[in-house]
Amino acid sequence: MEAVNQGLRRARAGSSNEATLLDERDRLIDRISATLPVEISFDARGAVTLSAAANGDLLISGGTVAGLSTYAGADGRIGFTITPGGALVPSSGTLAGFAQGADHIAGQMEALDALALRFANEINGWNQSGLDANGNPGGALLSGSTASALAALALTANDVAAGDGSASNGNALSLANLRGANGIEAGWAALVSQQAQQAASARAQDTAASTRRDGAFAARDAVSEVDLDREAAELLRFQQAYEAAARTVQVARETMQSILDIF
Known part of the structure; x- marks a missing residue:
């Protein structure tokens, strides 16, 4: 991400290089935000500053890139730290899923x-x-x-x-x-039943989250006002125009060559 920031600060405004870097920046932001919640801000050139939403520690800012470490306890529970910074307890995202699963x-x-x-x-x-x-x-x-x-x-x-x-x-x-209502067998059955219920609940939450994600993507596309069908038609039109122009140049070159061959 910081390499993209540096490229944006050097890129000429309105150039294709800047557009490519902006696309890459957005792709990386989506990938990072899927891992942990972040706060995002941009400077005048489009370079991004990211900080952890959980504690405000800077992740990427002005050439500084923080390190993220994972540690595991004796019981298998895991945690995260930011260096420089401190302990990180993400509320959502992939890291939160790993911690909750552990x-x-x-x-x-x-x-x-x-x-x-x-x-x-x-x-x-x-x-x-x-x-x-x-x-x-x-x-x-x-x-x-x-x-x-x-x-x-x-x-x-x-x-x-x-x-x-x-x-x-x-x-x-x-x-x-x-054996009985409070016996070992009943305790084992209760443990298995609880696991099954939690697994079903996790699947339901995953389905609901996927629906919300798809809705958010659709809403974002609506705000951007980009019609993919229209863009595809425009692309085809430009391609045909290019082929026509290329054919015109070819005919002109062949005609000129024919004239030169007369002499």
Whole structure:
């Protein structure tokens, strides 16, 4: 973008070079503004100054181009900084989408880890409350406190505490009590349902945003009063006029050559 600014400051007013640079400037502004919200201003030559709408830090101004950095936390959440400047929290655009997506994934991972820990505690607590085949209190069946670390311990069938004080399978029958409206299965179903709802909401928002974008483009084209059909017809007319002029010059050259050949 700054190279375009420098070219605009040197370009002759009204030249084709200036028009090309202005088109390139607008294309780059559209690309940058799709990434993060920006404040835009122009000088007398059309050179642009961009600043972040979130905090006002300059991005491009008078030969200075700021750097944008991304960092990631241990939980996978990401953030952005402007140098020189400070922290950047974009409210919309591609960067905001990345940050929101990372936040959502981190939140879902935390919920999944909490569910895995609860599952391990309940299964281990159930086995430890019973008696194994040797009449001893049962031990833990699972190790780990996160979804990625959860693992079954190496045990034999005799180590499973299926019995209790009343029957050899009394504790096994009580395993069904872990299921229910507030059980692990219900928690997993709720987590999957929440994810599905959020995915559907994101798709709906994308559709609505695309409609607004298309409407904005149509409104901009209406303001510019550029009729593409008319411009195409004019282009065809100029092309035909050029071909006619070129043919006239060719005939004149051939006629002159014929005259010269007489002598």
